Amino acid sequence: MSAIRLQPIGIIHSPYTRAEDVPVQPVYARGIQGQAVVDPQYAEGLRDLDGFSHIHLLYHFHRAGPSRLLVKPFLDDASRGLFATRAPCRPNPIGMSLVKLVAVTENVLHLEDVDILDGTPLLDIKPFVTRFDHRDGARCGWQDRIDEVTARERGTHRRPDCSP
Amino acid sequence: MSAIRLQPIGIIHSPYTRAEDVPVQPVYARGIQGQAVVDPQYAEGLRDLDGFSHIHLLYHFHRAGPSRLLVKPFLDDASRGLFATRAPCRPNPIGMSLVKLVAVTENVLHLEDVDILDGTPLLDIKPFVTRFDHRDGARCGWQDRIDEVTARERGTHRRPDCSP
Numbered sequence: 001m002s003a004i005r006l007q008p009i010g011i012i013h014s015p016y017t018r019a020e021d022v023p024v025q026p027v028y029a030r031g032i033q034g035q036a037v038v039d040p041q042y043a044e045g046l047r048d049l050d051g052f053s054h055i056h057l058l059y060h061f062h063r064a065g066p067s068r069l070l071v072k073p074f075l076d077d078a079s080r081g082l083f084a085t086r087a088p089c090r091p092n093p094i095g096m097s098l099v100k101l102v103a104v105t106e107n108v109l110h111l112e113d114v115d116i117l118d119g120t121p122l123l124d125i126k127p128f129v130t131r132f133d134h135r136d137g138a139r140c141g142w143q144d145r146i147d148e149v150t151a152r153e154r155g156t157h158r159r160p161d162c163s164p
Numbered sequence: 165m166s167a168i169r170l171q172p173i174g175i176i177h178s179p180y181t182r183a184e185d186v187p188v189q190p191v192y193a194r195g196i197q198g199q200a201v202v203d204p205q206y207a208e209g210l211r212d213l214d215g216f217s218h219i220h221l222l223y224h225f226h227r228a229g230p231s232r233l234l235v236k237p238f239l240d241d242a243s244r245g246l247f248a249t250r251a252p253c254r255p256n257p258i259g260m261s262l263v264k265l266v267a268v269t270e271n272v273l274h275l276e277d278v279d280i281l282d283g284t285p286l287l288d289i290k291p292f293v294t295r296f297d298h299r300d301g302a303r304c305g306w307q308d309r310i311d312e313v314t315a316r317e318r319g320t321h322r323r324p325d326c327s328p
Contacts, residue, residue, distance in 0.1 A: 001171070001172040001175070001285055003169050003170065003171050004169070004170045004171075004172070004224050004285070004287070005167050005168070005169055005170075006167065006168045006169075006170065006256045006258075007165070007167050007168075007255070007256070008165040008168070009255050009256065011165070025296045026296075027295060027296060042233065042247075042255060044233040044234065044245065045233035045234070045245045045246035045247045045255075046245050046247050046248075047234070047244065047245030047248065048244045048245045048248035048305060048306055049245055049247050049248040049305070050305075051248070051303065051304070051305020051306055051308075052248065052302075052303060052304055052305040052307075053299070053302050053303035053304075054299050054302045054303075056260070058222070058256075058258055058260070060168050069206065069208040069209035070208065070209070070211070080211065080212045081208065081209045081210050081211030081212045081213055082209035083206075083209045083210050083213055083288075083289040083290070083291075084210075084211065084212035084213040084215070084216065084291050085291070086290060086291075086293075086296070090288055091171070091173050091206060091209075091288075092170045092171070092173065092222075092287045092288050094170075094222055094258070094287060094288050096220070096222070096260075096290060098296070098297060098299065121165055121168070123168070123256045123258065124247075124254055124255075124256050124258050125247040126247070126250055126260060127247075127248050127249070127250075127304065127305065127307070128299065128302055128304070129250075129304050129307050130299075130302050130304055131191060131304075131307070131312065131315065132189045132190075132191060132250070132262070133262060133297065133298075134297075134298050135217070135218050135262065135292065135294075138216075138217050138218045138292055138294050139215065139216060139217035139218075140215070140216055140217075140291065140292070140293050140294055140295075141212060141213070141214075141215025141216040141291065142212055142215055143216075143291070143293050143295070144215075148295065151295065
């Protein structure tokens with residue numbers, strides 16, 4: 001299979017300059033503000049986006065280490081298959097965050113709930129559409145065994161362990 | 165910003181060999197079966213995935229045309245900014261589908277609700293985790309003005325218009 005070459009469409013800014021400080025998911029980064037500065041050549045493609053309260057950002061985990069197949073996720077003490085986690089050390093290090101869109105001014109998206117490292121290369125923006133993106137009663141494997149209080153505590157104080 | 169090079173981790177199979185036949189979203193492809201055949205070198209990373217009823221697939225829209233900044237989405241008659249839609253003709257043609265995971269056998273994921281063209285290069289797999297991936301009461305812009313009956317009718321019979 002042939003390789004795929006992507007070119008960032010912008011840069012994500014956030015208060016987080018060190019990987020170890022970044023919350024592990026937007027739900028554990030409530031109120032944290034950031035911006036996605038989109039290359040002006042793509043600004044026209046942002047039209048109509050301001051009607052959406054939430055957007056998915058796809059981005060390059062540009063500081064992720066080498067890919068690992070088993071990782072210890074931040075919510076758990078056991079090793080899990082990488083693809084059953086959101087850890088960054090993936091064969092294709094693409095991150096996905098569902099963030100709050102506060103405002104759009106020209107080529108800049110003003111965001112909240114940002115769990116992304118400052119300077120991260122932005123690859124794509126997709127609107128959150130409830131009718132496409134939600135499933136009632138989904139079964140969530142090992143995640144279902146972690147209660148919400150524990151998840152929140154670990155989500156703000158632990159990082160997934162990608163170390164060899 | 166420097167380019168990013170990705171290598172597919174597998175191939176997605178589905179009954180759809182022509183782009184014009186593919187439903188536009190998994191919610192309009194209910195019951196359609198497919199497989200994601202992951203390169204055996206990554207099989208260990210699939211451990212624990214079978215506990216999840218739904219997974220996000222990220223893949224290369226390998227048959228998408230050149231990127232466009234305004235498109236006519238399948239659900240609408242008006243032109244919309246590309247990033248306020250899920251149309252495939254994006255600067256970085258990455259597709260994202262939330263599909264049902266029926267079973268995992270070795271390096272093969274057995275899927276349902278597949279809205280993906282046969283032979284599509286797979287880039288990443290992320291589990292659907294309700295606590296990360298859902299937002300109550302999200303506002304969905306132009307999508308909110310399309311009622312569900314119309315959406316379903318158009319979702320099964322129309323394609324987004326990326327033609328110049």
